[in-house]
Amino acid sequence: MGINKENLLNAYEHGFVDQNIDKVAHHPPRMIINSREENVLSSMLDEMEVCDSFSISVAFITEGGLATLKTTLHELAKRKVKGRIITSTYLNFNKPKVFKALLGIPNIDVRVTGKEGFHAKGYVFRNRHYTSMFIGSSNLTDAALKKNYEYNLKLTSLENGAVIQHFNNQFEALWNDSVPVDDAWVDAYAQSYVEEPMQRTVLEVIEDRSKYRYRGAEGPVIKPNAMQYEALNALDQLRRTGKNKGLVISATGTGKTYLAAFDVQQFRPRRMLFLAHREQILDKSRNDFSNLLEGSPSDFGIFSGNQKAADAKYLFATVQTLSREGNLRRFNPDDFDYIIVDEAHRSGADTYAKILDHFNPSFLLGMTATPERTDDAEIFSLFDYNIAYEIRLQQALEEEILAPFHYFGVTDYEKDGQIIDDTTALGRLTSSERIDHLLEKIEYYGHSGEVLHGLMFVSNRQEAHELSEALNARGYSTKALTGLHTQAERQQAVRQFENGGLDYIITVDIFNEGVDIPAINQVVMLRQTKSSIVFIQQLGRGLRKYDDKEYLTVIDFIGNYKNNYMIPIALTGDKSYNKDRLRKSLINRNTVSGVSTINFEAVAKEKIYQSINTTPVNRQSFLKEMHIYLKNKLGRMPTLLDYYKDVDVIDPFVILHKYSYYLEFLMKIKETDLNITHNSRQILAFLSGEIAEGKRIIETHLLKAVIKAPVGLQDFQLEMHRQGYHMTDDTMRSVLRMLTHQFHTQQDLKKYGEPLVEIVEDTIHPTRALSDALEDPLVYDHIVQLLELSMESSAQYNQTTPLTINQKYSRKDACRLLEWDKDESSTMYGYKYKHGTCPIFITYHKDETIEETIQYEDQFLDQSTLRWATRSNRTLQSKEIRTILDAHSKGAPIHIFVKKNDDEGTDFYYLGQGRIDYDSLHETKMNDGFGKPVVMMNMVMERPVDYEIYKYLESSMQK
Structure with a gap:
């Protein structure tokens, strides 16, 4: 498995002498610049994951930068891999909390240099085969590693290389001259620490009126953020085309209330009605509107409970109150020329319908973050299928409208080989051992800012109360809130929480929507993900920006839940239910925009893979539900292309893989009875x-x-x-x-x-x-x-x-695309030479129950070398083997196809062509030398296997 010296030399010749050389080259020197396709963090974590030790020398470290490494550091700690970091107190940039966080990572030793003007940025990762070095401009901050325009050069060296030896010598000298960081040092630093004023430009666009304020000629004014400008133009254009209804789909925290207020400002209605389902939403919305729109306080009235300001110009009403017959009769149908429906996914309910049927506004605006959550009610027709504007989580993160987040999928508590699942008894959910496990993870992954403002979601009310009692007994200040608490009790708890009197609010589902607490800096999920919509609603509770919050920490405890496949759907927003895309989202480090990251501990990730592989996502009832949603959204029968282009619905190929053709599906769900x-x-x-x-x-x-x-x-x-x-x-x-x-x-x-x-x-x-x-x-x-x-x-x-590397193909696809005369997939088995080509199909993790004769020992020795075994009962003199060897020596290509296991179905990743290393050819016997004869050889890949796919294939299968 050692690195090939010749190939490394070829890589350096390619990188520094002539990029056009035609030689096999591995581990080339690379300039890495953060972009949508790649970033420094991804490349660095690739090397960190396989290292045996590491050394980092950086001037500046932030909590967010450290957070991006914590999951990998956790996995390294399990392998007893340690590293050293040298940093500084230059400009007082590194906060005391960062040093405390460093001390909380057991496999890192930290020292602080007093060297004047220390501004180094070097990352070195060593394993027993080679050393990788990153030298450039990136400090250990999430922005520098993932978003900022930075130059970083990645070099690979054998241990005796002069450059790496020079770095090692310099690092050792600096290490020996630096001060060890311990609790006493951190306490002393904290007492003397004074944050230096630094010029920072931050895009402040949160649903807090102060963050919209700009200094105008006549004093502070409020202006829309980038998303709102686009939405306002879209609404204006909608009305210019004669439409009198519109729906805005906007992620939680992106400023829907202010958007509505801005549109009222540009529409200038005679009177406006704002409908919501909760009274606390009315108070906040009225305050937001009154800060933007002209008018006296009496112009902004509440119609709910004991408040009945029926004559107000801008009226904010709860649906429950206004829908009562006596209350609704107090208003004429034409009283309001502009009506806003907050949380419009609820508008299919009878109470909403009663109100909307009564009034005749000039314009009706619906706002929702989750149009899919319609409870079988069809809301799109209420707004004449006019989706005026749409901004989802990924776009909001990219536009920096929301606070970034670092998601950590961690393994839930395990005892006697059993991990928490949906049948686990309450006593085990709140056992002392599980709480120890929860606190270990929560304290390790931490939170941004000085004061903890955490929100925990659990499975049921009793668990919420018992967990709260257990945490309070351990020194935390928490409160359980469930649907049984009154509105006044909830509001009191929220005020206490915002003022720092509570570390955690522990709840079931009552905080999914309609609650605005920007201070939340940690969300803990202690229940299975049954709905991607609910998951995003709960995640969204912490995504509003806040002065003392650089990012949101999300800690998701992943057990043996059958719905684990919902997690990548929720995090990526990809509702195609295409299993290959779901798997890729787990192995792709760049699935979220900006500085946000998604991190899974190894066992937790395997739990999700298992769920993806074993869960049927093509149940007819589910496909019918998706179909009806898309039909309602479009206002017509969807085409296959509609499915393909809409991110909110299932991939059309999920339908076509279950049914022979789309019309058959439509007939099965009784959408048509036409015969053909x-x-x-x-x-x-x-x-x-x-x-x-x-x-x-x-x-x-x-x-x-x-x-x-x-x-x-x-x-x-x-x-x-x-x-x-x-x-x-x-x-x-x-x-x-x-x-x-x-x-x-x-x-x-x-x-x-x-x-x-x-x-x-x-x-x-x-x-x-x-x-x-x-x-x-x-x-x-x-x-x-x-x-x-x-x-x-x-x-x-x-x-x-003919074939695209990293895409998936079946044996039949290979026969066709390699231009064979016939489909010979049924007799191809592991490989077949024909028409001048030889495709090889490898199932990487074979079922342990299969016969010994097909338990081949195929394995990637590294990203560039595949050890491959022929079929059993083959020797170097076998005609089949001689034909392949002779043809390949004359230029016949060998194509390598690999899948992780049989749960993936019949398709394999195409990893490119392989070249036989003839020096590695040898005969052996299967089953550790006691079985049937087989020929073994190494295949040198034409290009290294994509690292994310390589990791996916190599990861162990937890049964």
Whole structure:
């Protein structure tokens, strides 16, 4: 597994001498600049995760910067890997709390240098094979590691390299001349610490009126933030087109109330009505409006409970009060020319309908963060399907409208090999051992700011009360709040919490919405994620900006919950339920924007993988629910392309993998009872199963063309070549064999029926079967949908080559895209040499129950080297092996496909071509030398395996 010296030399020649050299090069020197695609933090964590020791020398450290490393440091501690950090007190930038946090990390030793003008930024990670060094401009701050424009050079060295030895010598000298940090040192530093005034420009756009204030010519004025400017323009344009209703979808904390006030300001209504479902929302909303709009205090009135200011110009009413018959009759239908519905996802309820049916406003505005949460009520029609503006969590983070967050998915309490699950008894949930575990994690991951303002979500009321009592007994100040507490009790607890009198409020679900506590700097989730919507609502409680909060800490205790797959859905906002995309979101470090990060402890991540792999997401009832939501949102029957483009609904391929074609799904859920011919069913099944994913787009282009008119074979081939697609004579032959069904097995032909095209005198024509199907307008429409979907989906594949690295393919896909005459997937098994190519398919974690004869010892020795075993009963003299070795030595490519385990289904990641290291060829026997003969060899990958996929494949499978 050691690093190849020759390949490392080639990498440096490529990096510093000639970028055009054609040599196998690994671990090249790289300049890393933070961008949407990569950042310093990701590259650094890649090396930290595999190191055996590390040394960091940085002038400045922030809580947020340290937070980005904590999960990896936790995993290193389990391996007993330690590191050293040298930092400074230069400019008093490093706060005492940062040093306290450093002391709380058991596998770090910290020292402070007094060297004048210390401004170093160096990170070195050593393992037994090589050393990686990051030298550049990034301090240990979350902004420097993930967002700021920074220059950082990554170098890889063997331990005897002069540069790394020079760094080691300099670090040791500085270390020996520095002061160890301990509790006494931190206490002394805290007493003498005075924060230096620093010029900071921070985008302050929170739902607190003071943060909208700008100094104008006549004093302070309030102006919209960037998101609100766009939304206001969208609302104005909506009205200019004659629309009198609009829905704004905006993430929690992005300023919906002020947006409504700004729109009232630009609309200038004679009278306005603001509807909400809770009284405390009215008080805050009235205050916000009165700070922006002109008028006397009496112009802003409440209509709820004992307050009935019915004549106010700007009236703020609870739905429960206003919907009462006697109260509603006090108002004429035309009394309000502008009505606002807060939390509009509730507006399908009878009480809302009663009010909205009564009034006739000039404009109706709905506001919600969660349009999906409609409780089967259809809200989009209430606003005439006019979605005026939409801003979701990712966009709000990117625009820096919300506070960034650091999410930590941690492993819940485990005893006797059993981790907390949804059947765990209350006594174990609140046991002393579990509370020890909770506090260990909570104190390790910490919070931003000097004062803890934590919010805990638990499973049930009794757990909330018992957990509160247990934490109070341990010195924390907490209070349980549940639905049984009165509004006055809740408000009193919130005031106590905001004033620092409580460390935690512990609740079930009552704080999911309608509560604004910007001071919250830690959210702790102690229950399974049953809904991505609720998850985001609870996360959103802490995302409002606050002066003493750089970021929100989110600590999610992950147990053996069947709904763990909901966690990546919630964090990414990707509701496609595409399992490959969910897995990728777990291995991709850049799934959230800005300085926010998502971190999972290793066992917790495996729990989520298991949930993704084993949970059926294609239940008909669930698919029907998704369909109805999208239909209501659009106000018409959705197309497959609508599914593909809408982030709020399931991936259309989840539907097409369960049903033969979309019309079949619509018929199953009774959305249509139209019947189509058997021939049309077969054509739709072929297009859905073979063409729609767009893995090779040429078939789609050809079908789109022949539907209109016959196509000259050579003209079409030249046009595809001109457009830059991979196109050879073999490719064209493969495409035609696909569409004439010569490629398919007899079993597939029973499903797919007649060919779609035929060739007459070098001209490609639609067959009678296809022409007949196209005569049915419904079938024609669905054929066009499938071709459009194929065009859109094809963008994720590199169409200039047969296969796209890091995309997934089945054995059948490989046969087609490698341009074999026939689908030979059923006899391919682990590999097969044919037509000058050899695809190899590897299941990385094999089921322990399978026969010894197929328990191959395939393993990546590193990102560039795969140790591969042939089938059993093979020797170096076997004809099959000699054929592959001889063909490869003459240039026949070997293509490597890998999946983690059989839970992933039939598709494999394509990792590129491999080159046989002939020096590694040897015969051995399976089962530790006692089984059947097998040939082993190393494959050198044409390019290193993507690190995130490599980590995913290598991670252990927790059963």
